[in-house]
Amino acid sequence: MVSSKGSTWGRAMTDAAIAVTQSAVEQFTEQYLASIGCSIEKQGGRWAVTVPEGTETELATGQYILRCGDEQSTENEDEEPLHPESSFFQTILEDSSGRCPVGNISIDAGSTDIAIPNWLRTSDVEVSEVDFSPYYDRTALVFLFTLDIETVSDYQTELLRSVAVDVRSEVVLPGLADTLLEKTSLERGTTESDAPRIETSRAEKLIDHVRPTVVEEVRPTINDIHQEASRAADAEVEEYRQMQQQRMEELEETVASLSSRIDELNREINQESGREEHVEVLKKRKGLKSELDEVEAEIEDLRNRREQGFPDKQREIRDRHSIEVVVTPRSMTEVDYESGEAEFELADGSWRESLTVGYGSGVGVTEDVYCENCNQRLSEQNPLRSLSGGLRCSECRGADN
């Protein structure tokens, strides 16, 4: 049922990070504290929290006053600030993020609205009725992955991506990842979750199956960072090269000065009549000559390295600027969904059309639909325009005008 062209799946993943606003912080904290059995008594922007003995949490037991957001602080030592960067909030996030990374959630037709595809939603053609007939129960896995991109010259970039994959067909289902994130969002409140049924070996295979997709999806970001790191490395190599050039010039000046002093001593040697003075000058000349040899050797070494383009230094700089992308699977949700067909009753003036397409609950329409006039694929950019003489896309408007 899914088009082999696969073009519907231009976007395989969802940016799963949530903006950490004060209200999100308060909402999450409240839900978390309630879930571990703490009591909360709210007095405006101050919450009196009691963490009972024996509670499984990183938080110390006892009583706290949580001061929300920009509430003015008092001298009370038991007060803890609660805002996105507060240590209290960071502690509960840390605790909660590791508690239960695997679960099972059902997304059946009854719990979600039927999703109208973009090419129809942006169209003037009206959807008068829609009906979904589920035929099969299907299972998918939805993963959250963090991608840490680290360089020396840039700050660390951390991305969170969600990706859904059908357990049997191994096809990536972006619509399903979106639906799951929406269903489990803070605003939606509680969602039931059970133990997963999938076998460990199958889960492992599917994680490995989606890893390359995850990396490819963030490739543009990696490329941007890569370019900037390359420029920074290049600037550093150039700086080093100039420094060495400068050093070489300094050394050449030293050579000139040593040579002229040696010449001077040569003249002195010829003129010195006393033996002691003669020996003294010879010693001096020897000292200067060995100094000259050392400097010349250093110049030679520099020259050689320059000719080779300072390979060691280049390697060192480039190694230091190299980029490391660390891909870490953070959670796995087994999602039970239903697959079948959706029937859209369409109306366009006096024209009526009934369209039946493959559909999955939470996934959306699973097959591509084409213009019956020009055979172009319908999409958000090329929505359905009319039903006159079948499904007509926006791009073949000229054909019948």
Place this chain on the structure above:
Amino acid sequence: MDGYDLVDVEVTHEDADHLLRSIDSSEDREEHPQTLQAIRLQAGQPDSELRSLKQLDENSVKMLEHQVDAAYRALFEMDGKALLADEVGLGKTIEVGMILKEMHFRETDDSVLILTPAQLAKQWQAELLEKFGLDFVCNYDDEFEGFDAHDYIIASIDTAKSDRHRTTVLGRDWDVLVLDEAHYVKNEETDRYDLIDSLSYNYAFFLTATPIQNELTDLYNVVSLLRPGLFGTRDVFHHYFVDTNQDTLVNRDELQDRLNSVMIRNRRADTDIDFTDRTIDTRTFDPSPDERELYQAVSEYVKGAYSEDQGQKLVLMLLQKEVVSSPAALEVTIEKRLDEQSELTHADELQSILDLIDQVETVTKQERLLDIVEEARDHVEMGRVIVFTQFRATQRELLDRLAAEGYTVHAFHGGHSSEEKEQIVERFEDEGGVLVSTDAMSEGRNLQFCNIMVNYDLPWNPMRVEQRIGRIHRIGQKRDVYIFNMALKDTVEEYVLERLYHKIDLFQQTVGELSSILTRLEESGTSFEDEIFERLVSADSEVDLENDFDAMAVDLQEQRDLAEKLEEFNSGVFEGFDLGESDD
């Protein structure tokens, strides 16, 4: 500049063992949705609101949209490393104040170093304290004990780079570095550049209205300090962005894209700042014969004493300023010197000055002030006038005299607590009348409900004059503003007013313009007050003195023209980039 491929990208896949183990574990699955939320929040961008703004006192600081926007972008879109390059007068200091306030609120500012030109350090300190409640120590404070002894420091960049302090400045990791007038580090071969290049910091905010001083390399150097590598090597940068044949810019779009990731430039034309008109009325008066005699005696004493001992410069400068402010102000200092016996060789001279003070029966300026306040009483809402003086003794006399004449008076000076100061300003607003203030009424006080100001005496530091004017002529002032300057003829005050301040149009300048002129002066190693004093005491004749002041005015004028040209030049360069646009 595309096609770079000099560094490797290594992708490492962490194993999924913890997930696989969790499949068969007996953990409470009901918590799974909450775990998903926690992971998503952990990866989320920090709340991108300026949360500290609600805590700011609207009476202390009026924030404009472009300033809030700049602070927001610098913090959240530029990851705390930004070049704030607004045109002059749009409030870059306020933008930094907001940024620092927000960082303070978020506890990401354990150590902050603000480097400024020497003349602006104290002003920065006062502004941050009064507008944002941020308490910094300045390297000119008595309590300053070195760069390793405090966590919030404002210092002149030259002090920081001096041999005495350099090691301690570089010896610590600063959370935040602020660099004012950043174009002075444009040259990579200077000690200043080297200092900034060697400093260790997490966040940095550089300020300049003229990122380009001579050539595009200036911009390259300043930006490279903030974001090394953004432009690659100097040669590549030149090759790519400058058409050397025609000396024009090429690849502007890409330059703009890159700059947009690090630089914010608001233009006056894009903001809704609209100042009302300002009328300057400078009134000079003939001193009475007694006053003239007193002025001459003091000037001669100052000249003589300074030629003998230059170490007394500050106190002599003070006397020279007091004599034109009021005999009362002068009297206090002279008596103090006699009591302390700090001046034994000239005791007779000082005594005779005291006698001359006694002789002055009518203080001309005081009489003339009555004309101004009288006029105000008749024409202005609640007769509100602010009279500024530098000296407490002058202030006391004025208050007594005005009260005796039946005016409602209010006193404002540095001896009041901040609560008292607030009450005084409130009473002045409610009751009207005359507020006589010392320069303790510096930044932060919002007095735009009054539109008449009198400079009863005149500071020799033009920044102070600008600050005084800024108290009433600020954003939010709805009426035209009148500034009265009072001076006695043939005195230093008249010279400073007529020959210097009027020449540079001090009283008509856009707020902020002056600092760029003064910073330029400082670059040439000049302190304004010292300059005035030196000319005063070293002139052999009246004609000499006038010529000296004219020469100083020419210098000032030149600096001003240069500052203006640069500003125009930068406007021209950046106009084509449309850099003032937001990054949407």
